[in-house]
Amino acid sequence: GQQVMQIPQYQHVQEGEDFTTYCNSSTTLSNIQWYKQRPGGHPVFLIQLVKSGEVKKQKRLTFQFGEAKKNSSLHITATQTTDVGTYFCAGVGSSNTGKLIFGQGTTLQVKP
Amino acid sequence: SAVISQKPSRDICQRGTSLTIQCQVDSQVTMMFWYRQQPGQSLTLIATANQGSEATYESGFVIDKFPISRPNLTFSTLTVSNMSPEDSSIYLCSVEAGNVPYEQYFGPGTRLTVT
Numbered sequence A: 001g002q003q004v005m006q007i008p009q010y011q012h013v014q015e016g017e018d019f020t021t022y023c024n025s026s027t028t029l030s031n032i033q034w035y036k037q038r039p040g041g042h043p044v045f046l047i048q049l050v051k052s053g054e055v056k057k058q059k060r061l062t063f064q065f066g067e068a069k070k071n072s073s074l075h076i077t078a079t080q081t082t083d084v085g086t087y088f089c090a091g092v093g094s095s096n097t098g099k100l101i102f103g104q105g106t107t108l109q110v111k112p
Numbered sequence B: 001s002a003v004i005s006q007k008p009s010r011d012i013c014q015r016g017t018s019l020t021i022q023c024q025v026d027s028q029v030t031m032m033f034w035y036r037q038q039p040g041q042s043l044t045l046i047a048t049a050n051q052g053s054e055a056t057y058e059s060g061f062v063i064d065k066f067p068i069s070r071p072n073l074t075f076s077t078l079t080v081s082n083m084s085p086e087d088s089s090i091y092l093c094s095v096e097a098g099n100v101p102y103e104q105y106f107g108p109g110t111r112l113t114v115t
Helices: none
Strands: A004-007 A010-014 A019-025 A029-037 A044-049 A055-058 A061-065 A071-076 A085-093 A100-102 A106-111 B004-007 B010-013 B019-025 B031-037 B043-050 B068-072 B075-080 B089-096 B104-106 B110-114
Touching: A004 A085, A010 A019, A019 A029, A019 A085, A019 A106, A029 A061, A029 A071, A044 A055, A044 A061, A044 B104, A071 A085, A100 B043, B004 B089, B019 B031, B019 B089, B019 B110, B031 B075, B043 B068, B043 B075, B075 B089
Parallel strands: A010 A106, B010 B110
Antiparallel strands: A004 A019, A019 A071, A029 A044, A029 A085, A055 A061, A061 A071, A085 A100, A085 A106, B004 B019, B019 B075, B031 B043, B031 B089, B068 B075, B089 B104, B089 B110
16 A cells, blocks of 8 residues: 655754655655644644645745655754654645545654 | 544543544534554554545454444544553544645544553
């Protein structure tokens, strides 16, 4: 079945350093979404990418969707302690059933 | 957007018993989803519940173990039947809502511990 792989599993950074998490799908995706889950919380939608090669920015966060629509990345510039949490990518397959296939997540720890 | 509540927020249950988790949404939604998330792990989709039809279960999940009801457009229940310690997990419901297609809003989750 369709799988979405995400790396790294954990990342510890010093506040102010950059952070990147990568997501790869075994099949072409119709779109990809990113969610953030704070410790003890539930996933919260961040953004959706639909077009091949699309790049979107939200303040210090930059999201990219690969040309082949099989990979994506989230880059955070100059991390802050408020960025702590687990970041999940979630792919929607080409069948467009609405089902999300979640990656394993990357847990970000930021040392002040 | 959608505001979702879940009951109970947590429970400790004995092996062999069943627990029904409720999910209430503040607006009418077509698609509702039930996920399981073990501590420190990703989300695994259990089933999709659309009002007026039988729930669609993912591979590895069966109706006898996880019966789902969807009586109307704002409410759903998931029952975890004949529980074992392996069922200890966080169970989350989510709905499609918002301006972005397939964007999902999640409930706060139900933390289940089976002893």
